[in-house]
Amino acid sequence: MPSSILSALHQYWGYSSFRPLQEQVVNSLLAGRDACVVMPTGGGKSLCYQLPAAMTPGRTAIVVSPLIALMQDQTAQLEQMGVPAAVLNSSQTAAEQFAILHNTKAGKYRLLYLSPERLARADALTWLRETPISYFVIDEAHCISEWGHEFRPEYRQLHSLRKQFPDRPIAAFTASATRQVRQDIVEQLQLRDADKYIASFQRHNLRYHVKQCDPKSQRELLLKAVEQYADSNLIIYAPTITRVEETVAFLKHSGIAAIGYHARMNSAERRKNQERWMSDEVRVLVGTIAFGLGINKAAVRAVIHLSLPKSIEQYYQEAGRAGRDGEPADCLLLWQKRDVGLLTYFVEQLTDPAEKARAWQRYHIIRNFVESKSCRHRQICVHFGETPKWSTCNGCDVCSGEPSWFAAPPVIKRKAAGSKVPDVKPKVTPQPAPRAPGAVSRPVPVQDDGLREHLREWRWSISNELGMPAYIVMHDTTLDELCKVRPSTLAELRRVSGFGDRKVEKYGSQILAELKNFESKPRGAGVG
Numbered sequence: 001m002p003s004s005i006l007s008a009l010h011q012y013w014g015y016s017s018f019r020p021l022q023e024q025v026v027n028s029l030l031a032g033r034d035a036c037v038v039m040p041t042g043g044g045k046s047l048c049y050q051l052p053a054a055m056t057p058g059r060t061a062i063v064v065s066p067l068i069a070l071m072q073d074q075t076a077q078l079e080q081m082g083v084p085a086a087v088l089n090s091s092q093t094a095a096e097q098f099a100i101l102h103n104t105k106a107g108k109y110r111l112l113y114l115s116p117e118r119l120a121r122a123d124a125l126t127w128l129r130e131t132p133i134s135y136f137v138i139d140e141a142h143c144i145s146e147w148g149h150e151f152r153p154e155y156r157q158l159h160s161l162r163k164q165f166p167d168r169p170i171a172a173f174t175a176s177a178t179r180q181v182r183q184d185i186v187e188q189l190q191l192r193d194a195d196k197y198i199a200s201f202q203r204h205n206l207r208y209h210v211k212q213c214d215p216k217s218q219r220e221l222l223l224k225a226v227e228q229y230a231d232s233n234l235i236i237y238a239p240t241i242t243r244v245e246e247t248v249a250f251l252k253h254s255g256i257a258a259i260g261y262h263a264r265m266n267s268a269e270r271r272k273n274q275e276r277w278m279s280d281e282v283r284v285l286v287g288t289i290a291f292g293l294g295i296n297k298a299a300v301r302a303v304i305h306l307s308l309p310k311s312i313e314q315y316y317q318e319a320g321r322a323g324r325d326g327e328p329a330d331c332l333l334l335w336q337k338r339d340v341g342l343l344t345y346f347v348e349q350l351t352d353p354a355e356k357a358r359a360w361q362r363y364h365i366i367r368n369f370v371e372s373k374s375c376r377h378r379q380i381c382v383h384f385g386e387t388p389k390w391s392t393c394n395g396c397d398v399c400s401g402e403p404s405w406f407a408a409p410p411v412i413k414r415k416a417a418g419s420k421v422p423d424v425k426p427k428v429t430p431q432p433a434p435r436a437p438g439a440v441s442r443p444v445p446v447q448d449d450g451l452r453e454h455l456r457e458w459r460w461s462i463s464n465e466l467g468m469p470a471y472i473v474m475h476d477t478t479l480d481e482l483c484k485v486r487p488s489t490l491a492e493l494r495r496v497s498g499f500g501d502r503k504v505e506k507y508g509s510q511i512l513a514e515l516k517n518f519e520s521k522p523r524g525a526g527v528g
Contacts, residue, residue, distance in 0.1 A: 005030075008055050012081045014478075014500040019044045021197045026052050028171075029135055034194040035171040036141075036186055041317060042298070042324030043199055045173045046074060049137045053110040054083045059134035060104060063113045064158065066140050069271065071113035073296075076472045078111060082502030087113040107132045116143075116154040125164060133168050136161055138189060141172035142313070145184035147358060148177065149313040155188075162190040175320065176313040179385035201316070201384045205323045208376035208396040209403065210333040210369075218306065218334045219250065221406065225304055225332055226256055226284060228405050232301035233277070236286040237318055239307035239342060247286045247306065261287035279460055279470035292318060298325035298477045304332045308339040310346070311362040312369055312383045325477055330403070335370060375399050451483045454518045455511075462507070473507075474498070486515060 005026055009015050018026075021039065025048040028035045039045045053061035065071050071087040078085040086100050086109050104112055105127065112131075118124065142148035144155035161170060172185050172194075186194055213221060226234060238244045241262045251258040259273045259282050270290075277285040278297055285291065303322040309315040315333070323329030343363055350356040369379055376396035381388050392399045456470075456479065463470040478498030487493040490508050499508075 004055070005051070008051060010500065012051070012054050012083055012500045012502070013047065014494075014496070014498045014503065016497065021199055022048050024195075025049075025171075025197050028195040028197075029169065030055065032135070032169050034169050034191040035197065036182060036191060036194045037171065037173045037197045038177050038182065039173070039175060039197070039199045040201065040203055041175045041320035043175070045139075045175070049135075049171055049173065050074075050078065050083065050111060053134060054078075054081075056110065056134045058107045059132045060107060060109050061111045061134045061137055062119075062128070062131075063111055063137040063139060064116055064119055065113055066115065066143060066152065068115070069267075069274075071115075073469070073472065075111075075113060076468055080472060080503065080506075081500050083111070084109045085111040085113070088118060089115060090118070101127050105130045116152065116158060120154060120157045128165070133165065135169040135171060136165070138170065138172045138185075140174060141185050141189075142174040142177045142181050144172075144188045145177070145181040146354070147184055148181045149311040149362065159188050159190060162192075176317045176384075178313070178383065182385075198385075201381045201386050202377050202388070202393070203320060203323065204395065205326055205328050206319065206331050206395065207328065207403075208319070208331050208333070208380075209406075210335070210376065210397060211402070211406075212370070213334050213336055215336065218336060221332070221334055222247075222251075222304065222306070223254060224405055225302055225330070226251065228330075229301040232283065233280070233297060233299055234284050234302045234304065235292065235300060235318075235321055236284065236304045236306065237291075237309075238286055238288060239339070241288060243306065244286050244288055251284060251286070256284060257282050258284040258286055261285055261291040263288065263290050275469045279463070280456060280476075289314065289318070292321055295321060296324075296475070297321075297471065298475065299327070299480075300324065300329065301327075302330040302332065304334065306334055308333075308335045308343055308366055308370065310343060310359075310366065312365055312380065313362075315366065315369075316380055316384075333370065340367070373398055451486070451515075451518055452479060455479055455482060455514060458510070458514050462510075474503075482511070482515075486519075488512065488515070 005023065006016075009018065020043075021037075022044050025035060025037050029049060029052040037045060037048060039048075049061060049063065063071075068087070068089050068091065071089070075085045075087045086103065088097060088100050088104075092100070100112075103109060138144070138155075138158060140150070143150050143152040144158060145151060161168075170189050170191060172189055172191065174185070177185065182196075182198075185191075211221065222236070236247060236258075238247050241264050244260045244262045248258050248260045259276060261270055261273050265273070273285065274291070274295075276282045278295075300322045303319050305315070305318070309318065319331035319333075322331055347356060347359045347363055350359055365383065369376070372379065375391065375393050375398055377393040378388055378391065394400050459470050459474050459479065463473045466473070475498060478496065481496050481498060485492065485496050487496060490504060490512070493499055493508050493511065494504055
């Protein structure tokens with residue numbers, strides 16, 4: 001079994017090894033066992049249920065997920081790897097839905113993505129009973145628990161899966177669940193003797209910095225953070241749509257290209273802005289909490305919060321979108337006293353006594369987190385039920401102090417009204433994070449000679465031609481690996497992490513031609 005799993009991992013994903021816990025979870029699902037899996041953002045949860053599905057021809061894994069955009073992205077990525085998959089939702093025409101249901105009953109898909117609302121429809125049981133199901137996957141499973149920070153009543157209806165399909169395994173996946181939420185997940189889904197896989201909640205490469213600000217100092221610190229990572233991707237979280245728009249305008253006025261993401265935008269506009277950010281066209285994205293679920297961008301160097309999150313779970317999930325590549329990244333929480341009033345206002349709007357009590361509990365925990373003088377990493381681990389053997393991390397403001405650039409004056413030039421000033425990109429070299437207990441030293445990546453930009457342009461042209469986001473064609477980490485290895489044959493390309501059989505077949509010759517074209521150019525020539 002191990003050799004066949006590694007073979008499939010390499011065939012479809014182009015990876016030669018697993019991340020922590022992934023192989024054990026895959027083995028559980030292949031063995032037909034229930035599972036409860038808690039892995040941090042960027043830990044590779046989706047591969048855990050996609051790989052065993054890819055290895056099970058003629059059967060379909062039913063994946064319950066809360067966001068249409070996330071389901072569409074994962075389906076497109078699987079198709080790029082040669083794994084038949086589909087998503088079924090109400091935005092499709094009746095003919096499209098009929099065709100998908102027909103193919104599902106015939107066992108033509110390895111994975112089918114559904115929303116919990118779709119699964120609750122009266123007709124769902126009828127066609128599911130005619131489907132050769134391998135197992136059920138409940139993604140973002142913390143939504144099933146009233147103790148979770150994103151409780152969704154529709155998820156409660158998933159308890160019927162065990163009764164209706166008693167012989168089919170059920171696997172629950174989440175990135176943020178306390179012990180109480182994990183217990184609730186197991187009970188609600190009626191998991192049987194489930195294999196539990198709980199990864200550590202400490203992200204060694206992340207540096208947590210929390211600072212109370214006034215409006216003026218918050219803007220100054222925001223500019224310092226943006227200039228610190230002038231050539232990198234950043235996410236900025238603002239508490240309201242108005243604050244998102246104000247922050248985007250402020251950054252643009254300061255000579256920084258930034259785009260917004262919030263619920264008042266139509267879906268096409270949100271999608272466009274997300275793709276522009278994902279493909280590095282614009283490096284700074286300012287969003288509400290509506291942004292980020294399922295985002296798979298590895299090289300985010302900082303996540304900045306401009307207000308108090310409503311819970312530790314929300315903060316951990318959002319801050320965890322930084323540093324998914326394992327390199328050092330900053331998580332800055334720049335909060336103001338007025339945030340307290342906003343949070344308490346929202347809590348007071350709740351009418352259900354039990355829900356209000358839980359919201360107050362979350363509020364007091366996040367207040368303690370930002371005001372406490374104990375290790376931030378440790379506070380997070382303890383909150384999620386982990387008992388660290390260490391007391392200091394050397395990776396937060398409490399343990400190692402504020403970064404030196406906090407005190408430096410911002411140097412980004414302001415735009416005069418109506419003037420056209422290009423983005424100012426000061427050459428600031430990010431300092432590596434101090435080693436946290438158990439952290440692995442990583443080499444500082446070497447800057448390439450323009451090849452990355454050359455390949456990024458090629459990736460953009462291919463994605464534009466295919467009508468799909470650039471990151472689905474090739475992830476940033478794979479692009480970086482190409483720049484490092486610079487293969488000259490298909491056999492060498494096959495050894496680059498991220499190139500499975502289908503991607504080598506689809507893009508291999510073109511990539512080798514682009515590499516050859518780049519190498520033959522005189523240095524200093526533009527990207528073609």
